[in-house]
Amino acid sequence: MSTAEANRALLRKLVLAAICMFGFGFALVPFYDKICEVTGLNQLQKPDRVSNTQVDTTRTLTVEFDSNVHGNLPWKFAAQERRMSVHPGQLVQVVYEVRNDSNTAMAGQAIPSYGPKVAGQYFRKLDCFCFAKQELKPGEVKRMPVVFVIDPGLPQDVHTVTLSYTFFEVEGTRRAETGAAPKEG
Amino acid sequence: MEAVHAHEHGHEHHPSGIMRWVTTTNHKDIGTLYLWFSFTMFMVGGVMALIIRSELFQPGLQVVNPDFFNQMTTLHGLIMVFGAIMPAFVGFANWQIPMMSGAPDMAFPRMNNWSFWLLPPAALLLIISLFVPGGAAAAGWTLYAPLTVQLGMGMDLTIFAVHILGMSSIMGSINIITTILNLRAPGMNMMKMPLFVWTWLITAYLLIAVMPVLAGAVTMTLTDRHFGTHFFNAAGGGDPVLFQHIFWFFGHPEVYIIAIPAFGVVSQVIPAFSRKPLFGYTSMVYATSSIAILSFLVWAHHMYTVGMPVQAQLFYMYATMLIAVPTGVKVFNWVATMWKGSLTFETPMLFAIGFLFLFTMGGFSGLVLSITPVDIQLHDTYYVVAHFHYVMVAGALFSAFAGVYFWLPKWTGRMYDETLGKWHFWLTMIFFNVTFFVQHFLGLAGMPRRIPDYALQFADFNMISSIGAFGFGLSQVFFLYIVLKAIRSGEKSPERPWEGADTLEWTMLPTPAPYHSFETPPVIK
Numbered sequence: 001m002s003t004a005e006a007n008r009a010l011l012r013k014l015v016l017a018a019i020c021m022f023g024f025g026f027a028l029v030p031f032y033d034k035i036c037e038v039t040g041l042n043q044l045q046k047p048d049r050v051s052n053t054q055v056d057t058t059r060t061l062t063v064e065f066d067s068n069v070h071g072n073l074p075w076k077f078a079a080q081e082r083r084m085s086v087h088p089g090q091l092v093q094v095v096y097e098v099r100n101d102s103n104t105a106m107a108g109q110a111i112p113s114y115g116p117k118v119a120g121q122y123f124r125k126l127d128c129f130c131f132a133k134q135e136l137k138p139g140e141v142k143r144m145p146v147v148f149v150i151d152p153g154l155p156q157d158v159h160t161v162t163l164s165y166t167f168f169e170v171e172g173t174r175r176a177e178t179g180a181a182p183k184e185g
Numbered sequence: 186m187e188a189v190h191a192h193e194h195g196h197e198h199h200p201s202g203i204m205r206w207v208t209t210t211n212h213k214d215i216g217t218l219y220l221w222f223s224f225t226m227f228m229v230g231g232v233m234a235l236i237i238r239s240e241l242f243q244p245g246l247q248v249v250n251p252d253f254f255n256q257m258t259t260l261h262g263l264i265m266v267f268g269a270i271m272p273a274f275v276g277f278a279n280w281q282i283p284m285m286s287g288a289p290d291m292a293f294p295r296m297n298n299w300s301f302w303l304l305p306p307a308a309l310l311l312i313i314s315l316f317v318p319g320g321a322a323a324a325g326w327t328l329y330a331p332l333t334v335q336l337g338m339g340m341d342l343t344i345f346a347v348h349i350l351g352m353s354s355i356m357g358s359i360n361i362i363t364t365i366l367n368l369r370a371p372g373m374n375m376m377k378m379p380l381f382v383w384t385w386l387i388t389a390y391l392l393i394a395v396m397p398v399l400a401g402a403v404t405m406t407l408t409d410r411h412f413g414t415h416f417f418n419a420a421g422g423g424d425p426v427l428f429q430h431i432f433w434f435f436g437h438p439e440v441y442i443i444a445i446p447a448f449g450v451v452s453q454v455i456p457a458f459s460r461k462p463l464f465g466y467t468s469m470v471y472a473t474s475s476i477a478i479l480s481f482l483v484w485a486h487h488m489y490t491v492g493m494p495v496q497a498q499l500f501y502m503y504a505t506m507l508i509a510v511p512t513g514v515k516v517f518n519w520v521a522t523m524w525k526g527s528l529t530f531e532t533p534m535l536f537a538i539g540f541l542f543l544f545t546m547g548g549f550s551g552l553v554l555s556i557t558p559v560d561i562q563l564h565d566t567y568y569v570v571a572h573f574h575y576v577m578v579a580g581a582l583f584s585a586f587a588g589v590y591f592w593l594p595k596w597t598g599r600m601y602d603e604t605l606g607k608w609h610f611w612l613t614m615i616f617f618n619v620t621f622f623v624q625h626f627l628g629l630a631g632m633p634r635r636i637p638d639y640a641l642q643f644a645d646f647n648m649i650s651s652i653g654a655f656g657f658g659l660s661q662v663f664f665l666y667i668v669l670k671a672i673r674s675g676e677k678s679p680e681r682p683w684e685g686a687d688t689l690e691w692t693m694l695p696t697p698a699p700y701h702s703f704e705t706p707p708v709i710k
Contacts, residue, residue: 006367007292014359018397025401025431029416032427039494111419117492168419 044111045131048124055089056152063150065094066164073169074102075136080143088152096129096144096165100136107135107173115162122151123163133170207302210294211700212279213596218301219276220589224665226268226308231658233261238620238654240637241647254637255323256339260311262326263343266443267350268308270577273585274446275300275357278385280596282361284690284698285379287370287707292363300356307349314342325635327436328402330417330428334409341410344403351396358389358396365389370689372709376470379688380463383470384449387477391438391445394481399435402428426491433484441480443577445473447544447584448515451537454587455519457686458534459526465518472511472518479508489560498557505555509548516545531683532606536587539614540580547575550625565635568628574621586613589668594682595690598697599675605667612660619653 036043063086065079076099086092100106110130114120129144136142150161200208206218236257240248249257279297283290291297314321319337322328328347333340365386369378378386405416406428415421417428456463463469485493485501493501519541528534550572554560563569586609594600623646628634632643639647680696690698693707 003367007363010363010367011293011359014362014393018355018359018393021394022397022401025398025434026405028398028431028434029405029427032424032430041494109419109421120492171413171415171421 047126047128047131050124050126050149050151053089053091053149054152055087057087059088059152060085061088061150061154061158062160063092064160064162065096066162067096068164068166070166070168073106073108073167074104075100075108075167077165077167086150088150088154091126091147091149093145093147096146097141098134098136098144098167099141100138103138105135105137105173105175107133107170108167109133109170110165110167113164113166115164116158118155119150119158119161122154123161124149124151130165133173134167135173208298210290210298212283212291212294212297213698213700215291215297215301216276216279216281217596219272219279219304222301222304222308223269223273223276226264226272227661229308229312230261230264230269231661233257233264235654235658237261238651241639242651243648244639244641244644246638249637251637252320252323255325255635256315256321258635259322259325260315263322263346264308264311265577266326266439267347268304268311270443270581270585271354272304274385274388274443274450274581275354277381277446277450277585277588277592278357278361280592281690282364282382282385283368284595284694284702285688286365286368286382287373287689287693287703287709288364288368289701289704289706291360292368293360296356297360300353300360303349303353303356307346307353310342310346310349314339314346317342327429327432328406329432330406330409330425331419333406334417341407344407347403348400351400354392354396358392361385361389362393370703370706370709376467377709380452380466380469381446381449384445384452384473387473388442388445391442391477391480395435395438395442398431399439402431402435405431426488429488429491430485433487434481436487437484438477438480440573440576441476443581444544445477447540447581448473450584450588450591451519451540453686453688454533454537454584454591455522455541457591457683458529458531458537459523460528460685461522461526463518464521464524465514468514469518472514475511476508479504479511483508486555486560489557490564502555502557506552509552512548516541516548531590531603532601532610533587533591533683535607535610536583536590539610540583540587543575543579543583543617547572547580550575563628565633566628567624567632567634570634571621571624571628574624578621579617583613586610586664591683591686592690593668593671594678595694595696595698597672597675598678599671600678600682601667601671601675605663605670609660609664609667612663613657616653616656616660620650620657621653623649623653 035041062083064083065081067077067079069075069077078097080095080097084092084094098108112125112128112130114123125146125148127145127147129142129146134142134144146163148163154161206214209215209218236249237254240246240254279291282288311321317338319339321339322333322336322343324332324336324340328343365378365382405414408414409416409418409423415423417423417425419425452463452469483501483505485497486505489498489501530538550568554563554569554572590601590606627643627646627650630643632639678696681691682696683691689707689709690702694702
């Protein structure tokens with residue numbers, strides 16, 4: 001093989017390697033999802049399993065309910081109660097209310113987060129409106145429950161836990177109902 | 186193709202003036218272009234650094250508004266990494282790899298021309314992005330989502346610039362690997378290659394492995410911005426943390442893409458001025474390769490604070506600490522090369538020793554940061570800024586200076602002014618430490634990075650750091666003067682200005698190196 005041919009053969013291999021690595025970058029996306037699924041990380045849309053339902057009445061925690069709307073999603077969103085006293089292991093239900101203030105039907109997705117960070121893994125949600133997209137007609141009001149248990153394993157130095165939801169608009173779901181043109185998201 | 190027909194000198198067939206540089210396929214011309222481009226970008230990125238340091242000279246907001254400050258930190262990082270340091274070492278590779286391995290030119294001279302000429306448009310895109318509505322990207326050089334999904338059109342220009350820079354790097358790497366593997370002179374087997382050639386072979390493989398991943402990451406950002414995908418958008422089922430994983434899968438090897446060619450330059454300079462062969466050549470090759478392989482396994486140490494399980498944190502912590510072992514082997518070998526050597530301290534050697542001291546310090550602060558609980562405290566503080574400037578500036582940049590002073594006589598046939606060179610070294614050394622050493626204290630005390638204002642207790646150290654930065658910047662203008670003076674009116678260099686340097690370019694080629702070298706391959710015994 002002449003040097004020029006050898007050079008071209010190597011060139012082809014290296015270009016192929018570069019293309020494969022470009023694909024590899026995208027392959028990291030499903031790979032990452034799989035890792036999260038296997039390790040149980042970041043599974044925001046599935047009910048948690050509850051193993052221990054022993055109520056620890058010797059301990060009382062304050063749970064705060066925070067609610068936010070992301071960007072310019074024209075929704076009003078709040079918990080009916082701002083805070084509650086609960087015992088670890090106790091089954092609790094809280095109701096959030098959301099209202100669509102626009103004249104457009106649209107869907108939103110709520111994403112939970114927890115404070116302090118360490119509390120997240122002890123906050124077990126059995127039912128939550130965040131497990132599915134919520135679609136609201138113009139002016140529609142929805143009352144949505146969250147059912148949860150705080151695992152008694154929560155570290156002793158945590159006395160207040162904050163559950164915070166942020167509603168994100170699901171793009172491409174706006175439908176004008178009163179003849180108004182759909183607004184750009 | 187004229188170069189092929191021009192047997193003896195080749196100058197007469199070349200277009201003159203600007204077209205010579207636009208159309209050139211000669212590795213030496215292209216090396217020169219890379220080096221001047223790199224220096225220009227170094228000045229542009231340096232001005233941005235000085236804008237940052239002016240704002241931080243005193244607490245409060247005096248010079249720029251916070252949004253412009255963010256654009257400066259972002260562009261300073263991108264321009265220094267992709268515009269200054271990486272092209273500088275590609276410039277060295279172009280000049281030196283063919284001469285050091287006995288090849289007549291790079292394997293694909295026309296592609297070589299392309300790899301260079303992609304860079305100026307990419308740099309222009311970055312600079313133009315400052316003037317579009319909304320300004321340049323302001324999310325930090327790491328371009329983290331979700332902020333980058335929301336920024337204005339400056340971000341799109343940045344994304345395209347990264348695409349072009351990536352293509353340039355990949356083409357350059359393909360050229361370097363092919364040249365090294367296929368065009369070495371007969372008898373120059375792999376374990377006889379100078380270490381600079383070895384380090385570039387390893388670096389080029391790293392580039393081919395990770396630049397496409399970065400291109401993928403910014404492409405995902407682009408489609409999230411404009412084409413309704415949700416790679417990083419939580420509402421659509423995406424995850425911003427995913428961006429960090431993909432980015433740092435590129436980003437950590439990138440750190441070694443910058444450092445490893447610097448190791449190569451230092452491994453040529455230290456033996457030359459110690460008048461001894463490099464201590465532990467074989468272990469150097471294996472240490473460099475292990476650093477390259479390990480660099481793929483440690484990326485999440487940049488992300489200790491995103492909420493990883495403790496097992497993952499432990500894995501990344503131990504893997505990161507493991508890199509200190511091959512790095513330690515290299516530092517040991519450099520020191521052992523100097524041991525009982527017949528040392529002289531010309532400017533290249535001074536910069537190489539400066540590199541050795543300061544890079545090792547940067548390595549130690551890196552070891553501190555690898556410890557998860559410590560990092561959670563120091564994450565995104567000035568301690569991190571100090572750490573990476575010790576390895577990027579005192580590591581990569583110092584070794585580039587060592588390389589320029591070392592090879593300038595070979596490239597131009599003229600010597601630089603030794604007294605001025607020593608002045609440049611000492612000014613650079615002192616002002617570098619004035620600028621960055623105090624930032625360790627700022628970080629330990631909790632000053633966050635990328636913020637244009639700070640609490641009063643940080644005022645004194647910030648003022649010292651800003652003064653150092655201006656001194657450092659001026660010293661680099663002085664470097665430009667030294668190089669221009671050498672090229673215009675430097676003393677004529679002897680055939681072998683450094684008697685301890687024994688690679689092919691010194692032993693088998695005249696000084697200055699002829700336009701075409703090794704058209705008949707040398708025979709290596």
